Amino acid sequence: MTARSSVPRIALRACLAALAVRAAAGWAAEPGEPASLAAAIRSGGARPDLAVRVQGFRLGTGLGAVFLDDGVLVPAEPVAGRPVEWVFVGEGRAFMEPPDDVERGQMELFTGAPVLDEPFDRAVFAIALDAAADALVGLPRAGDDPRVGGAAALLEQWRSSPERRLLDEDARLLRDAVGDPLGRGFFCGYFNGDKLGRFLWVVDPLAEEQVIVGRFVAAQLTDPERRRAERHLESEQRRGKLIGLVVDDLGVWDTWVSTSLRGTDGTPTPGTAGVEPRHYAIDATLDGKQLELAAVARVELDVLVDGLRAVTFDVGSELVPLAVRDGGGRPLVFAHTVDELTVLLAEPAAGGSSLTLEVEYRGTPFERVASGAYLQRDPLGWYPHAGLVDRATYEVVLRWPRKLQLLGSGRVVAEGVDQEKRSWQRRTLEVRSLGFSFEVGDFDTASGRIGDIEVTVGIDRLGQGAARGLAAEVLRSVEGPLAYYQTIFGPYPLGELVVVSSPRAFSQGLLGFVTLSTAGIVDWDKWASLLGYEDRRLLIAHELAHQWWGNQVGWRSYRDQWISEAMANYAALLYERNRLVGQGEPRVGLGPTSGWQAELARLTRDGRPVESLGPVTMGPRLNSSLASDAYHAIVYKKGAVVLDMLARLYGEDAFLGILRELVRTADGRVVSTDDFLNLLERLGGVELDWFRRQYVLGTGLPEIVYDYRIEGVGEGWAVDGEARQQSTYVDRYRVERLADGALDVSRRSEPRLDVADSVLVVPVQIGIADAAADGDAAAGGGPIRSLLTGRLLLRGELSPFRLEVEQRPLILWLDRGGEVFGRFFAAARWPRRAAIARGLELARSGALAEAEAVWLTAFDEPVVTADEQWLGAEFDVEASGRVLDISLHTALARLYLDQGRLGEAAERIGLARERMQRDDRWLFEHEVLALEARLAIRSGRPEQALRELRQAVEREPEVASTEVAALLAVASHLAGKPGDWTAACRDARSRGVDLGPLDCPAE
């Protein structure tokens, strides 16, 4: 399900930009002060005559500071007496420390360092903070400083940039100019950084997470692609669509950091939209071949902020506001920028009061696709939205051409035909919901009843071609999960449910109204799995689960949206297990979590596994210039696997009892990830801190090694063993002076996660020998005649286990089916891998000689033994062995370097290089590069180390690991390059390196 929500504004803009849809920009031609303010904001040029000289100025903002060390500031034409936009030319530095590990991780992902510490030579600022603006105005004049000259061009560049348009900066500055409390404090810095290039730092008081640092990455278009995009836009714009869009607006936002501002005591103080809608009353008419829309939306709003002067509506991609009135019918001044409508109130509104605004607008939300069907691009884009939570009740009157049918949200309370011979209906939705939508077409319908619920399925004849009987089939697929979910999650809250096909690329489950993507419900029969389509019964089960997860239990912010999607997938998984497979259905296709390992292990262009891009709580931020589809893999698939782990931990019945309680208490309101986990802890009596850190806020697939032996016990048998959950480690680097006076970079591994409290419930399978088989033959790996299945509880780092069975066991697997979010392997069946892990444990505990011995013999161990039976045909033993060998060589090289055995280290580094193939580079290149540099430094060749490090980083910025940064600082110091040294020190320090004896310049 996709839906409007409190995604950070930048991310929302990103979606719009990516979809290439944007409404007309332009200010309402109302007379009066606001319109002239607006014009001044939009077009006032640079004023070099007002330029000031700035030195040692610190601009504190949004969890960090911008240092203007030395330069000039040139203001744009003042607005309402004060300059708000400024161009800076000179030397400056942007510094920000992200507030928590998750945000530090994202900063590091995009910039290579967990802290932003970036020198810049040019910047444009918008500062809606009177005190700061006054301080800048008071600085000494720059006079004929030559740096003033380039300012006008920089301002122009910013004014015409997609970033400024997509941020709706004009609307923010207008809010400030009319004295709105949410306009104050707006800040936008557009920097040209030395290393990072262009980036933005925004503080937007209207966003829940006001502070955002990131970058707009424009779509990389070839010339022919650009011309094609321009032609496409022109033809769309002739039909009244995509108005105002330019090709430069196509692209995607990378959000490096997003966070709420902090109070003086460090607690988050989230932003607010100033209003939240309580009720929408909409009167809408669809006319003509394109179903052109003319409508009036009357929105009742709760005012959240005292002294509010303006209300912002999201008007989606293609709506054009014509007039705005207050509750008494008086016209109000408004501004329409990009996808926002800013309404200026006649007088300030008091916090706690309510406010009614009426927006009259037109638009073309529908287009006709090749099949003749009507496609509404954004199911919620046909009316203006306000607020960050935006859950309201609805009363909607719709009129449409009589030859078509309309199916939609809500209950029909009146209907008929108007004087213009149009069909009309009045619909109400009396339960607070995140949206109201409808589809128009020529529907083949089927209806039925589940208890008191009237179910209607509509399949568009225009869209589905000759698929007769499809409506009845889909109805059957709806009835199953609808009945099942009521038994496990509690009652469905409405008396009716409408399910409709749509030619859109996605399906969506709004309250009482589900749309199913045409491609998803066609019966592909046995082809479905081959084509990679999910079994459509499970797709329908997912969308129906949103009636509970997403609607009855809403998500508070984009960070909590994973609960809705993961829960919908988990619900579909339960339906598959307990209803389809569980009741003997012979053929079930791909399920909601099928192939999760492969999807999460897939490598991005720059060679990282998709799973490492961020935790489930990053929501839509997971899709970025690094990967366009990580959101689905991480939120839907990892999310569902993780919930399934929780269910095994509590036991399915107990877990479902807690979920039922959550649905009951949420009662249509929104919940956060913390609310969800706290309720689980309270009702389930299991402490979940470890789970939160590792699976909800963390990334990485934990590794679990197990070992066992089989022995006869009396009449029967026992499998005795232990499983060790490897802590994941974080490496810390330190510059050290060795006893002989030489400098070196040492690495210490600190456990990242404390696994002592972890509790995993793991499926176990035991292969049993034929009862009649000769004992010796069976012991030699004879045929497995049957499988025993069960579950095993693993607690903490090391879990011993003992399983007693009557028949003779041959082999044991933990999590053979990949149901737990982790990688399990049996040490005895993966000898080389097990030896590497054992050596690492030894080395970490300081037993270096023992570690060396284990690693040296590991080369002779097989990669995998013949009795490991789950491996698919695609498993590449050769490649796997090669990766293990390179790991062994580099581990030995590091060990030798630590012991000063330079000759042996050189030999191992050479062997690692020799073995490495193109596919392995992403995994090992930075490691081998660091080892080579360390060797060169230790051998008294710092110039060589410096040259090689610099060349490598230039060629491939991804190899600039923290260790590489630390070595660059050491090498440039030893090579006597003070300029390089200062920059390298700063870079290494921002990555958390302890520079100790290097005596770097202070900050």
Ligand SMILES: [Zn+2]
């Ligand atoms: Zn969904």
